[in-house]
Amino acid sequence: MFQDKVVIVTGAASGIGRQTAIEFARQSAKVVVADIDEKGGNDTVAQLKDDGHEAVFVTTDLTVEADCAHLVATAAETFGRLDILVNNAGIEVTTPLHELPEHEWDRLVDTNLKSMFLCSKHALRQMMPAAGGSIVNVCSVSGLVAWPGIAAYNATKGGVLMLTKSLATDYAQYNIRANCVCPSIIDTPMTDVSNGHDAAVKAEKAKLNPIGRLGTPEDVAHAILFLASDKSSFITGTALTVDGGYTAI
Numbered sequence: 001m002f003q004d005k006v007v008i009v010t011g012a013a014s015g016i017g018r019q020t021a022i023e024f025a026r027q028s029a030k031v032v033v034a035d036i037d038e039k040g041g042n043d044t045v046a047q048l049k050d051d052g053h054e055a056v057f058v059t060t061d062l063t064v065e066a067d068c069a070h071l072v073a074t075a076a077e078t079f080g081r082l083d084i085l086v087n088n089a090g091i092e093v094t095t096p097l098h099e100l101p102e103h104e105w106d107r108l109v110d111t112n113l114k115s116m117f118l119c120s121k122h123a124l125r126q127m128m129p130a131a132g133g134s135i136v137n138v139c140s141v142s143g144l145v146a147w148p149g150i151a152a153y154n155a156t157k158g159g160v161l162m163l164t165k166s167l168a169t170d171y172a173q174y175n176i177r178a179n180c181v182c183p184s185i186i187d188t189p190m191t192d193v194s195n196g197h198d199a200a201v202k203a204e205k206a207k208l209n210p211i212g213r214l215g216t217p218e219d220v221a222h223a224i225l226f227l228a229s230d231k232s233s234f235i236t237g238t239a240l241t242v243d244g245g246y247t248a249i
Ligand SMILES: NC(=O)c1ccc[n+]([C@@H]2O[C@H](COP(=O)([O-])OP(=O)(O)OC[C@H]3O[C@@H](n4cnc5c(N)ncnc54)[C@H](O)[C@@H]3O)[C@@H](O)[C@H]2O)c1
Pocket: 010, 011, 012, 013, 014, 015, 016, 017, 034, 035, 036, 037, 040, 060, 061, 062, 063, 088, 089, 090, 091, 092, 111, 138, 139, 140, 141, 182, 183, 184, 185, 186, 187, 188, 189, 190, 191
């Protein structure tokens, strides 16, 4: 489905990002893996190469503009073009708002929102002259409704939603689409951390989704690939829930 297409996936050392990189590679894309976690990023690329795919890892702190510029430049230099950007990397902070230190707010906003601005900015500069591209941002149901107890995280995801709509509005004239996916709880290392690695807590959380299970990284990756592909060529500015019905209630 993605023959000759070049995709950057941020946060692809783990969880949803890693699975997204794998699914793109299986569909013949050339994959640029970006992450601050060198070991995890290299592991993802090793797995892709072992399976016969083309991939490269770029160590990137997505909160730093020079790193994001270098990431996009490396994609273009290595594979000659950039077709798809998946802004996936993110962190969760569970401290209640009235106890949240200012520097933690800044770290959260920089990682979850500024990173998407920076990568999009530099990717757009590649995509605009080529008159085409697709950006998929990993938002959350908490960008649509307030998940209890994580106000700062919710705020960053609300920002991701509006960044997505704004990208869609402003860059449609360049044949560049922008969409986001909004997962509920997905079974990843991030969720393990916020559940205190407690299987009972995880099982309880799964019941919040009407479908009765946690989502998988594959569930989210499949939605991302759809939005990145030509099969969604008339879809831009949308927020696709991947939530087992969480927001349908
Ligand atoms: N897991 C869930 O339940 C869930 C639900 C909704 C949305 N999301 C979103 O999905 C995305 C992926 O989450 P996940 O669950 O796969 O998490 P994860 O912790 O498994 O993976 C996140 C990746 O982002 C990377 N990262 C963090 N900060 C970075 C930085 N400054 N520069 C470069 N890389 C950085 C980490 O190293 C890690 O590899 C996030 O945006 C998250 O908010 C997750």
